[in-house]
Amino acid sequence: MTKEIRIIPLTDMPAFVGALMQGRKVLAPTRNDDGLCVFAWLSAPEQADWTCGIPRVPPKQALLPRTEVFFRYHREKGKETVSPPPPPEPQAVLGLHPCDVQAVKVLDAVFSAEPSPDQPYLERRAVTTLIGRGFSEDEPLVFCRELGIDPMDNRDCDAFLVPLAANRMALEILTDKGAALKPAYERFPPAGAEDRAAIAEARKLSQARSTPPLDMAAIQRNLETIFNSDLWNRIHEPCVGCGACAFLCPTCHCFDIQEETRGLDGARVRVWDTCQFDLFTRHASGHNPRTSQKERSRQRIMHKFSYGVDRFHIPFCVGCGRCIAACPAHNDVRQILKEIQDLAKAEKP
Amino acid sequence: MNTDKNTKPNPYIPYPVTIDRVVVENEARDIKTFRLVFQNPEDRRRFDFRVGQFAELSLLGFGESPIGIASSPLDRDYVEFTVKQYPTGVVTTELHNAEPGRPMGLRGPMGNGFPLEKMAGKNIVIISGGFAVTTLRATIRYLLHPDIRSSVKNITVIYGARSPGELCYKDEFAEWSKRKDIAVTLTVDNAAQGWKGRVGFVPAVVADVKPSPLDAVCLICGPPVMLKYTMPELTKLGFKPGDTYLSFEMRMKCGIGKCGRCNIGPKYVCIDGPVFSLAEVSTLPAEY
Numbered sequence: 124m125t126k127e128i129r130i131i132p133l134t135d136m137p138a139f140v141g142a143l144m145q146g147r148k149v150l151a152p153t154r155n156d157d158g159l160c161v162f163a164w165l166s167a168p169e170q171a172d173w174t175c176g177i178p179r180v181p182p183k184q185a186l187l188p189r190t191e192v193f194f195r196y197h198r199e200k201g202k203e204t205v206s207p208p209p210p211p212e213p214q215a216v217l218g219l220h221p222c223d224v225q226a227v228k229v230l231d232a233v234f235s236a237e238p239s240p241d242q243p244y245l246e247r248r249a250v251t252t253l254i255g256r257g258f259s260e261d262e263p264l265v266f267c268r269e270l271g272i273d274p275m276d277n278r279d280c281d282a283f284l285v286p287l288a289a290n291r292m293a294l295e296i297l298t299d300k301g302a303a304l305k306p307a308y309e310r311f312p313p314a315g316a317e318d319r320a321a322i323a324e325a326r327k328l329s330q331a332r333s334t335p336p337l338d339m340a341a342i343q344r345n346l347e348t349i350f351n352s353d354l355w356n357r358i359h360e361p362c363v364g365c366g367a368c369a370f371l372c373p374t375c376h377c378f379d380i381q382e383e384t385r386g387l388d389g390a391r392v393r394v395w396d397t398c399q400f401d402l403f404t405r406h407a408s409g410h411n412p413r414t415s416q417k418e419r420s421r422q423r424i425m426h427k428f429s430y431g432v433d434r435f436h437i438p439f440c441v442g443c444g445r446c447i448a449a450c451p452a453h454n455d456v457r458q459i460l461k462e463i464q465d466l467a468k469a470e471k472p
Numbered sequence: 473m474n475t476d477k478n479t480k481p482n483p484y485i486p487y488p489v490t491i492d493r494v495v496v497e498n499e500a501r502d503i504k505t506f507r508l509v510f511q512n513p514e515d516r517r518r519f520d521f522r523v524g525q526f527a528e529l530s531l532l533g534f535g536e537s538p539i540g541i542a543s544s545p546l547d548r549d550y551v552e553f554t555v556k557q558y559p560t561g562v563v564t565t566e567l568h569n570a571e572p573g574r575p576m577g578l579r580g581p582m583g584n585g586f587p588l589e590k591m592a593g594k595n596i597v598i599i600s601g602g603f604a605v606t607t608l609r610a611t612i613r614y615l616l617h618p619d620i621r622s623s624v625k626n627i628t629v630i631y632g633a634r635s636p637g638e639l640c641y642k643d644e645f646a647e648w649s650k651r652k653d654i655a656v657t658l659t660v661d662n663a664a665q666g667w668k669g670r671v672g673f674v675p676a677v678v679a680d681v682k683p684s685p686l687d688a689v690c691l692i693c694g695p696p697v698m699l700k701y702t703m704p705e706l707t708k709l710g711f712k713p714g715d716t717y718l719s720f721e722m723r724m725k726c727g728i729g730k731c732g733r734c735n736i737g738p739k740y741v742c743i744d745g746p747v748f749s750l751a752e753v754s755t756l757p758a759e760y
Contacts, residue, residue: 201573202575234730238729239730242481380536382534382535403733412759
């Protein structure tokens with residue numbers, strides 16, 4: 124069976140987005156008050172901005188909210204009642220760059236892993252529809268091609284938008300969840316042979332621009348031998364430990380569990396946290412296994428390119444470049460990766 | 473992806489339990505043992521643990537704290553935890569103020585526990601210092617159970633504390649000291665009036681007692697300084713790194729390998745540990 128493809132003129136995108144918003148929340152690229160592109164929940168269909176490249180704020184909040192209530196409670200003397208939150212509402216994430224789709228795969232791997240799958244995450248994931256978006260031009264700072272991710276690749280999406288000539292988008296329907304969007308796309312005409320050929324051509328052009336990927340296996344191997352290398356001094360010395368790299372990373376998922384209380388009522392909540400902070404690992408006794416920013420900077424790189432790969436066979440970096448754009452100290456993960464490749468050649472453990 | 477897994481229970485919601493009994497363990501009164509009973513008896517069966525595992529003690533409004541299980545799995549009616557209070561510890565401080573009858577929560581069991589399969593049929597050497605003895609107390613209780621005792625050969629225990637008043641589980645150790653099927657040596661760092669046991673640091677006592685490494689598995693829990701000086705003594709006696717196990721402590725939150733803070737290199741202490749053999753530890757970066 125041929126894949127269903129519909130053609131949506133850019134001027135009709137608000138109508139499509141508006142229909143998507145019927146019965147589900149939609150997270151999409153928008154511009155904030157400062158004109159910066161961010162993924163945010165739409166309150167009106169016109170807010171979705173198709174001029175955004177990679178939004179500075181990633182879409183991970185759709186699956187891992189900044190603050191997520193595990194349960195609420197009420198305490199009285201001798202009695203406590205716990206109530207779980209209502210089940211998550213259906214939602215769609217619209218306009219994901221293929222590297223952000225890969226980031227969802229990383230989160231899926233972590234949160235579905237045994238022995239204890241993360242039930243709140245999986246519940247939210249089950250009601251989430253992923254609508255990716257192809258990019259015919261390479262965005263600045265994005266190095267996903269070096270990680271083997273093609274900006275036109277529609278894999279792991281439920282539906283996928285491909286930009287076409289004459290200010291139009293093609294909407295590819297890829298899964299049952301994608302097909303469930305029918306009420307939103309059925310008013311738009313199916314793609315003809317010419318548009319199908321144009322989509323195929325766009326994919327071919329993108330693949331032709333592929334760059335030699337980084338040797339991730341070599342990087343992982345090398346990282347095992349340079350735990351005590353001087354490299355970590357060079358990385359951490361300019362680092363101010365702000366954690367922007369982690370909070371803006373689409374794959375960083377480390378979290379804290381906190382209490383929010385008012386009187387005898389309260390909630391136990393999951394909040395974003397980062398290995399870049401001193402408190403992250405500090406014991407109640409005061410002992411801290413990662414005493415300085417050096418250990419913490421090293422942990423972030425090791426987790427992404429060694430430990431994560433070890434456990435899940437997938438790098439915890441998708442080449443979106445957000446950390447490069449945000450770092451106040453101008454640390455550049457592309458340089459760090461190249462250095463790790465070369466360093467292990469020059470330096471024996 | 474497979475979303476069938478979302479039919480599993482939410483791992484972040486604790487079992488409701490009630491504090492049944494509180495025992496002050498030491499003279500400083502900052503170590504107490506809490507006996508918890510499950511409010512729904514079927515939860516005790518779900519809380520199916522082995523010695524050496526831990527759980528998150530949950531106090532609504534205060535938070536959670538990961539603590540080793542101090543009772544034996546064969547103590548079927550309750551679960552016990554021995555908790556040291558730290559002035560900086562919000563949860564441990566609130567817990568130390570709690571009295572029997574107070575409801576609280578329990579999440580777990582978590583972690584791998586001691587290698588019971590490997591211990592079967594072996595001589596068992598247990599070395600501990602201070603209040604790190606908790607999961608080893610669970611192990612001794614378990615191994616001494618009439619149904620279990622014959623599954624291992626000799627049991628040798630060396631346990632030390634700063635002073636006699638700081639030894640935990642005093643009554644139990646006194647009783648075990650009288651038994652023929654376990655060899656217990658208690659020691660304190662400084663001589664004290666009325667103390668009839670040994671005086672000396674754990675490493676020196678290990679060197680003196682000379683537990684045999686033959687056909688033996690050694691479990692060791694204690695403060696870093698004790699571990700540092702006891703390991704060379706065990707090596708001198710001939711204990712192999714693959715047969716010596718220790719249990720790590722880490723700041724933990726989720727306890728199920730998600731929140732990302734308790735790793736030592738690629739290993740998560742909460743799911744791959746807390747128990748590691750010395751052979752495994754030697755392959756990990758010294759970030760603990």
